[in-house]
Amino acid sequence: METLDGISAGGFTDSESTIRGNARIAVSQTLIKGICTEGVMKMDKDKAFLDWLYQWEQSLPSLDLEETISDPSHVAVVSEDLVKGFCNAGPLASERVAGIVPAVVDIFERAHNLGVHHFLLLQDTHDPDALEFSAYPPHCVAGSEESEMIDELRSLAFANLFTVIPKNSISSDVGTGLTSWLDQHPEIITFIVVGDCTDICVYHGATYLRVHANILGEAKARVIVPANCVQTYDLPVEAAVEVGAMPHGGDLLQRVFLYQMALNGVEVVSSLT
Numbered sequence: 001m002e003t004l005d006g007i008s009a010g011g012f013t014d015s016e017s018t019i020r021g022n023a024r025i026a027v028s029q030t031l032i033k034g035i036c037t038e039g040v041m042k043m044d045k046d047k048a049f050l051d052w053l054y055q056w057e058q059s060l061p062s063l064d065l066e067e068t069i070s071d072p073s074h075v076a077v078v079s080e081d082l083v084k085g086f087c088n089a090g091p092l093a094s095e096r097v098a099g100i101v102p103a104v105v106d107i108f109e110r111a112h113n114l115g116v117h118h119f120l121l122l123q124d125t126h127d128p129d130a131l132e133f134s135a136y137p138p139h140c141v142a143g144s145e146e147s148e149m150i151d152e153l154r155s156l157a158f159a160n161l162f163t164v165i166p167k168n169s170i171s172s173d174v175g176t177g178l179t180s181w182l183d184q185h186p187e188i189i190t191f192i193v194v195g196d197c198t199d200i201c202v203y204h205g206a207t208y209l210r211v212h213a214n215i216l217g218e219a220k221a222r223v224i225v226p227a228n229c230v231q232t233y234d235l236p237v238e239a240a241v242e243v244g245a246m247p248h249g250g251d252l253l254q255r256v257f258l259y260q261m262a263l264n265g266v267e268v269v270s271s272l273t
């Protein structure tokens with residue numbers, strides 16, 4: 001019996017067979033060596049990028065909030081999905097996401113103290129038969145506790161300034177009132193985006209705001225994402241396999257999507273101090 005690694009391939013009796021056999025072994029070994037070398041090279045390349053990505057995230061600069069909000073009439077704080085269904089109730093609630101709430105509340109309060117009065121809250125508010133439920137378990141159905149704004153934001157003294165924009169998908173702009181709000185507020189050119197999930201709705205929302213400004217030729221527009229105010233969930237491989245879901249590496253995806261936003265012109269900073 002001949003095997004790819006050639007261990008038992010040397011059992012030929014005449015010299016010709018031995019030569020042919022050895023030649024096949026040599027070809028197999030070269031092939032395997034080539035495949036392995038290619039695999040190792042690809043892994044090395046991936047590792048080099050992941051090392052760079054880690055360092056990039058670690059060295060993100062902070063930004064001074066007061067300088068950023070030099071003219072509050074041009075600024076809006078945009079919150080993605082800070083509803084109970086992603087923080088503390090239902091199948092998609094995540095402790096990691098709930099962990100950003102104090103930093104988000106701090107940004108809301110300081111921005112308000114600096115004179116900002118535009119706060120846009122994009123919130124999952126799903127139809128009971130939303131097609132998104134083929135990808136995610138049913139969540140944040142309109143009228144349910146999960147679809148309610150988190151108490152920490154709802155209880156802010158200036159909550160009357162909030163503009164809630166319901167959404168029925170992971171998109172902030174498709175089928176929502178966001179674009180018409182932007183059209184009605186052309187003076188708003190600085191957007192501070194916070195919320196969850198970094199790689200899903202935050203990514204879509206921040207990228208849309210950047211693209212929208214680019215298309216309008218708004219040279220002074222800024223879309224800013226403070227990394228300490230966005231987060232995503234974690235679902236380890238083993239746990240995912242158990243429930244038949246796709247795994248979700250929270251730390252890696254947080255990093256990759258911060259990068260992906262920065263790559264597309266969003267200002268990703270460690271925090272707004």
Ligand SMILES: [Zn+2]
Pocket residue numbers: 124126132139140168169170
């Ligand atoms: Zn949803």
